[in-house]
Amino acid sequence: MYVVKILSKLKSLVHIVSFTSIITFSNFSFAEKLGWPEKEELTFGFIKLTDMAPIAIAYENGYFEEEGLYVTIEAQANWKVLLDGVIDGRLDGAHMLAGQPIAATIGYGTQADIITPFSMDLNGNAITVSNTIWEKMKVNVPKIADGRPLHPIKADALKPVVEEFKAKGKPFKMGMVFPVSTHNYELRYWLAAGGIHPGFYAPHKGDTSGKLQADALLSVTPPPQMPATLEAGTIYGYCVGEPWNQQAVFKGIGVPVVTDYEIWKNNPEKVFGITKAFAEKYPNTTIRLTRALIRAAKWLDENNNANRPAAVKILSQSNYVGADYDVIANSMTGTFEYEKGDKRSVPDFNVFFRHFATYPYYSDAIWYLTQMRRWGQISKDKSDEWYHETAKKVYRPDIYTKAALSLIKEGKMDVKDFPDFSTEDGYRSPQTHFIDDIIYDGSKPNEYINQFKIGLKQGDTI
Template sequence: MSKLATKSFKQLCQIALAASALIFTSASAEEIGYPEKEELKFGFIKLTDMAPIAIAYEKGYFEDEGLYVTIEAQANWKVLLDGVIDGRLDGAHMLAGQPIAATIGYGTKANIITPFSMDLNGNGITVSNEIWKQMKGNIPKMDDGRPVHPIKADALKPVVDSYIEQGKPFNMGMVFPVSTHNYELRYWLAAGGIHPGFYAPHKGDTSGQIDAQALLSVTPPPQMPATLEAGTIYGYCVGEPWNQQAVFKGIGVPVVTDYEIWKDNPEKVFGITEEFAKKYPNTTIRLTRALIRAAKWLDENDNANRPEAVKILSKSEYVGADYDVIANSMTGTFEYEKGDKRAVPDFNVFFRYNATYPYYSDAIWYLTQMRRWGQISEDKPDTWYKDVAAQVYRPDIYMKAAQSLVDEKLMDASDFASLAGEDGFRSPQTHFIDGIVYDGQKPNEYINKFSIGLKHGDKI
């Protein structure tokens, strides 16, 4: 293991001991120090999971930290990442895979870190009405005639096979090559026997369509419904509110949520450059404090604040979708086929289940999927995965922010009690749609479990 990773794990162990005894070392606002940079600009994409940034702004949490923040929507994920790298943006709502991919040099090379995980769950896979008609007969029904959930890609496979037999490409959309959406869509398809294709960057092929039965391509989130309606794609994986928008417009049917693909999966992170964190350590801790408080507000009292949050997010400067569209998922329900609205209280989680804590094992899962689909061209030892995770995910910064919030009585020690003894690795996770268990301590063993995808020793 690298010196960097070793240092990170030592820091984390020290923090975990303090948390396990619920003893928070003195780290008051005075000791943290004034922010070295007070005026900041943060970027985001128009998705409901940018909510912690909006709430930290609207509720004055940034100002409480002496931070004067401007929030700016970005055209797409690449523009957003480039803005953080070149300093136009001080930080941003990011796809969890972006800091990881940048750090290992897949796409743009840059040292991006995250001290804060923004949410769990929040995505869905939607298909067009025509594809839904063809799938529906392959799905078991409940007594009331509604489909049994979760709907597996097994129901889609005969449809894809028929397109292949007719020589027609089966096109689907996702938001970015290193997005959760790409990996979740690929995971769901492969679990149903549909090959989503390989990448071969060492050969100059970054299409991700080698050997593919379903052809995946990039579409920005707000454009997903229109692209589906135009018939350019037959389905997509995206965050809210763009699955529910398809229901409201009557152009598509969400068939599965990411909660059903991988229960309580990590989704977005707040990304900053490593240089920013080193140059402005007080500012980094303070912005993390504000985001933690916002996440807590979003989930407290059994989501009692969600209606107010939806009202804020519906503003044009944030997500800009209709209140009812955003509320359909943000307030604990999710509508699949029109009229089939079901309770999904954890569709959006911002603070519960340690949602804000940057787990090393979460980073490692993304790396395993990059390797599985060829974005990482060669085998890596387990220690490499852990080293990269420790370089990008920074629980040491998070816990210093948390300790200071408790010290100032802005939050309670009980808010972080479940982090007692935390080593940065979740217990082996069993709630995947295909039943495969993920243990972040054993990435290569995990990769070898899949019937579709590269295994240890494989090359394209």
């Protein structure tokens, strides 16, 4: 194995020397800017979800090696173990919940300077309920002409079920993957839009349960354990990424009722997280790993998802996601199955590169911060400027831009693949595609928070 590794390094070194020589003759200053990786051997962590795909593809397609990086990829037991691994240096970087670098930076849960130069995907999650709950819900769901449920299904259909549980003195329990996960905020958003209070956090009072004043009680369950926990009756529904919603369909134990694409069309999902110290100590390594991930993301989406079957085959390996090919393919190849047999076309259920998915927008970070404030994880009011400054500490489009421009100069990418870097300010245009029709403008965070009927507003405390 050691000899093979040395030969692999020599092969990649020859490639880089040859390539850099070409660049040197045509544009010497650019060759200097790209730079050699200061650290070549890296270990990256991930959780067994299909949206870790850019890391797997960058490895399997040789993009890391082409950057002079020799990467080991390790599955982690849960999101806390993964975050701790990046903080303590056991991992050089990781597939992360978008909320993790943000929460660490503001000191919620743990304190650490984590940044992201790369957004890993859009969409990819869903909310699943048990068969029993679905039977109670679906009488409240409008139908289309062929008798199937009309989508999107709002939490209005679940509210009478939750009220029935409350009347009987039974807590209505649901699972999400981590307190600062997209899944927690999406599940809360969907419930609240239907008049179901998902509960407040009060860290200033020592209460981090998130269950104060709650109609539905949300708790943490690691993604791969969601179906088994649902089947055991410990929870009645959950929000998770794939393939763990489709797994419930295949096992016949639950029904995904709404995707996050329907809750917020083209919402940001995971990010690739590294410490600020890593980026400062190894700037060339950071740019090169970002280049590899950008190339992988493009490969995943190019030619109308033509490479997705090959990606599914890779992800189904036990060292990656380890679920059956058909389970992963159910969502990764442009479809999504709700009730068993009710498979519908959702070409953007998983987006890795389209719609500038990989660009780390400040406004994406600010949305997470608004939800942290809405549900009490941020105890006190913050000024709009605080939101903007915090986003800029965590999301690093400057690193991304250097990586992207170098790929464009090499002919590996086209300028049209990216935002206009000369004018891009890091804020998406106001977004209108939410299940409750509330418009999100990342430049006005407090104005956004004040629109919600359920949740903390400016001036509110728990």
